[in-house]
Amino acid sequence: MPFTGDILNYGSLSIVGVEKNTGKTECLNYIIRRLRDKGVSIALTSLGIDGESCDQVTGTRKPEIEIFKPMMFVTSESHFRQRRFLAEILDVSGRSTALGRLVTARALESGKVLLSGPSDTNSLKNLITGLKSRGVELTLVDGALSRKSIGSPAVTDAMILATGAAWSANIPTLxxxxxxxxxxxxxxxxxxxxxxxxxxxxxxxxxxxKGVVTNLQINSLFGIEQKEVDLFGHGFTLFVPGAVTDKLLNHLKVLKDIVRIKLIVRDFTRIFASPEVYAQFVQRGGTIEVLLQTKLLAICINPTAPDGTVLNSERLREALNERINLPIWDVRKLAG
Amino acid sequence: MSGNWLVNQPNSRPDIMQLKSAIEELESLRFVIEALPLQSAPSRHYLMALHWISEEKAIKRELAQVVSAMHFIEANEPLTANIRINLAQIRDIRGTLRNIKTGSTPDDIELFELKHFWLLADGIKRFLSDAGVELICLPDMGPVMKILDPEGNRIPTFYICDNYDDELAALRKAYNNAHQRGEKALEEQLKEAAIQREEVVRQHLGEQLHVQYNALRHTMDQLVYLDILLSKAILFKQWNFTCPELYGEGLTNYHGLFNPLVKKILEAKGEHFQPVDITFGFMPTLITGANMAGKTVLLKTVALSQLLVQFGFFVPASEAVIRIVDQVMLSVGDQQSELQGLSSFGAEMVRITGIIRTIRSGKKVLALIDEPARTTNPTEGLALVKAIVELFEKMKVAGLITTHYSGTDFTCRKLRVKGFTETDIPEDISIGNLIRYLDYNLVEDTGESLPHEALRIAGILGVDNELIERAQYYVHEEDRVKK
Known part of the structure; x- marks a missing residue:
């Protein structure tokens, strides 16, 4: 069966949807089912609160995550209380999320649970480390790819991306x-x-x-093109903790030293630039590197959108395969 | 700074000041309190609710506990570390305890919290009994342990296990069988029955724990007390605080008194805090001295020490003998009063009225007043200071009053901050290194004339030359007229 063997080479894996209803949860449930008999100690959690049982935007039912004995899971107090299967509480976090404290538990029966978890990158990282020290070999993270999110799924060692008709109903655009x-x-x-x-x-x-880091004492690059700031007085590598926007890349791409300029961002989720501007920046010789890198293992596609659009699964798969050299699976076929 | 320390707080004894309102009044007190290396989550809350103590015996008891804790730490370093590791894991379970008290049925998370807590408490009790020390008193751990850990495996995890109830065990077994056979309808029915039975078990556990509420609560209080006690002992050793002696009606006497907050600020700038010695009785003492001579810091430090000791803490001095009072009242001008719509003079008069009212009510007060009436005209200002001093003398009030008004007119005891030493003042003196050339020690003031150091300091501060020269002319003029 697809990609489950590969997953076991990593300590943590996030399943990330590019948009709601792109099949992330089906994909996660599939992986959990495939891994349950592999004799690997598994934990499940989520990045932020993503576990409403009903999608609040479109009203479609959001499937719960299926869990099997003796997997561990981390979720908020309120989601923990909603479960109906027997679970042994191992820990309750000191810090609280919007849905209460986080409960770490071990499933003593199989059942369904809504997952919620830490909302920032650092807490998720600490949580994964903590689970490792409890003997967990693989942590699966229900991830989100949202510009509003302060957490990034890039802290996991590996990633699976869920994409589909909900993001675009046009195959070339998608x-x-x-x-x-x-x-x-x-x-x-x-x-x-x-x-x-x-x-x-x-x-x-x-x-x-020489690797010497100099703090430029500026908090934001917003409106940088109008400011008299010498960004490259100390060196041509620039660490940008916040967002990388079209404006910034447009400003940099016309500089005469563009081939020497290297931007460092925390992780890929910080790049908000459009594909076109990003491409121009790269073509002119600019480079971008990240602090946190994750290995993309596969892509899951959901050809069905909540508005009723259904794309041709085979054609979408083929079109993606032409451009992307990764295993690509239709989530509905996985489920079946 | 308000003159009234008696801030009403909604607590069990609303007439008595709590630490949380005291730290609002004095920044250096907040600084000391926040430096305590507390471990457990609920400790800070308990600490803030500490009450002001005015019974000498109770303070002595508390100070003796700190001394014991210091000895314990010195003799048992690794054990202290282990106890503090356990303390650090204690969560704030006050909400859960409240639910147990009211008799509501706990959920699994609450039961987990209680079991987790109880195992930590049991661990600490064992550590202490191994060392043969009785810093705190914990109850018999057995009864609660039996409720929360029926299997006796001492693992800090929780679920309603089969051991709790035979009926539940049977339901679960039947459910598992139905699940394996794939009988969906029966499975669901048995699941529902098991969930309901679990709730019955929880209810039963809640009733049993309700009976043990006092033991649970007492253990929580004792462990938090232990955390605060160890934190105090560690901090006082680190910061060289001393255990003061208490004398009901004697003199208050500080040797090497220092302000930990100012000390830290100075040390960050590479400067050094000069500790001072001061003795005062239950009569007012007038303190004079140049500007920047540390008079205000002195008053605040005396206030800090009195507050610390009466909340059961050591004091920042190398030696101290302290007279216990009912209330410390400090009047130091600041911008807050102006924000409240009062002039600085008006706000000060409100504070001083508060002090006198408290004294008249028969309370033993330590009154610390910084430069009273400094913002009004010199004639009436001097008259007001004299009146305050006379009133305090008449009512035998322990008080320190700083002033710039001439000392000859006062009959009370007078102290003066030495200020500039007579040795040569170097050319490169500046606001930054000024304190190196000031002597902050107090001397008995013979009272002939006040030192004219304001203009000298103004010069060092870089005030306009012409301004200073003109001012100097008038000073000489006045001296000449007097002669």
Whole structure:
């Protein structure tokens, strides 16, 4: 069966939907079912509150996650109380989320649960580390790819991307957008020594060829094209903790030193630029690297959108395969 | 700074000040309290609810506990570390305890919290009994342990296990069988029955725990007390605080008194805090001295020490003998009064009225008044200061009053901050290094004339030369007229 063997090479995996209703949950349920008999200690959690049993935007029912004995799971107090299967509580977090504290538990029966979890990257990272120390070999994270989210699924070692008709009903557009996300996920990571130094940085920093980091004492690059700021006085590598926008890339791509300019971002979710502007920036010689990199293992497609659109599954798969060199599966076929 | 320390708080004894309102009044007190290396989540809440103590015996008891804790830590370093690791894992389960008290049925999360807590408490009790120390008193852990850990495996996890109830065990077994046979309808029916039976078990557990409420609550209180006690001992050792002696009606005497907040600020700038010695009785003492001579800091430090000791803490001094009072009242001008729509003079008069009213009500007050009447005209200002001093003398009030008004007119005891030493003041003196050339020690003031150091300091501060020269002219003029 597809991709389950590969997953076991990683300590953590996020399943990320590019949009609601792209089949993320079906994909996650599929993986859980495939892994239940593999003798691997598994934990499940979510990035943020994504577990409403009913999708609040479209009104479609959001499937719960199916869990089997003796998997561990982490969810909020209120979602924990809603479950109907027997579970042994292992820990209750000190910090509270919008839905209460996080409960870590072990399923003693199989059953269904709504997952919610830490909403910021660091807490998720700590949670995964904590689960590892409890003997968990693989943590599965129900991820979200939202610009509003302060958490990034890039903290997991590996990732599966769910895309589909809910994002675009036009196959070429859907392929182009999906390919762009894949390119961003594949951005190279910087060397580990520099990464450790930048992980805690919160402001824009310049890095020279010797690896010396200089804080530029500016909080935001917003409106940078109008400001008299020498961004590259210390070096041509620039760490940007916040969002990378079209405006910034447009500003940089016309500079004469563009081939020497390297941007470092926390992870691919921080790049808000459009595919076109990003492409121009890269074509002119600019480079972008990330602090946190994750390995994209496969793509799940859901050809059905909540508005009733149904794309041809085979044609979509083929079109994606032409541009993206990764296993691609139709989530409905997986479920069946 | 309000003159009234008696802020009403909704607590069991609304007439007595709590630490949480005291730290609002004095920044250096907040600084000390926030430096306590507390471990457990609920400790801060307990700490803030500490009451002001005015019974000497109770303070002595508390200070003796801190001394014991210091000895314990010195003799048992690894054990202390283990106890603090356990304390750090204690969650704030006050909400759960409230539910147990009211007799509501706990859910699995609450039962987990209680079991987790009880195992930690049991661990701490074992650590302490291994060392043969009785810093705190914990109940017999057995009865609650039996309720929460019927299997006796001491693992800090929780679920309603089969051991709790035979009927539940049977239902679960039947459910599992139906599940394996794939009998969906029967499975669902048995699941529902099991869930309902679990609730009956929880209800039963809630009743049993309700009976044990006092033991649970007492254990929580004791562990938090232990956390605060160990934190105090650690901090006082680190910061060189001393255990004061208490004298009901004697003199208050500080040797090497320092302000930990100002000390830290100075040390960050590479400067050094000069500790001072001061003795005062139950009569007012007038303190004079140049500007920037640390008079306000002195008053605040005396207030800090008195507050610390009467909340059961050590004090920032190398030696201290302290007279216990009913209330410390500090009047230091600041911008807050103006924000409340009062002039600085008006706000000050309100504070001083509060102090005198409290004294008249028969309370033993330590009154600390910084430069009273400094914002009004010198004639009436001097008259007001004299009146305050005389009134305090008449009513035998322990008080420190700082002033710039001439000392000759006062009959009470007078102290003066030495200020500039007579040695040469170097050319490069500036606002930044000024404190190196000031002597903050207090001397008995003979009272002939006040030192004219304001203009000298103004010069060091870089005030306009012409301005200073003109001012100097008038000072000489006045001296000449007097002669």
């Amino acid at each position: 392929v182009r957008k999906t390919k762009f996300i894949c390119d961003l996920i594949a951005l190279p990571s910087i060397e580990p020594i520099l990464r450790d130094r930048l992980l805690s940085a919160n402001s824009i920093c310049s890095i020279n060829t």
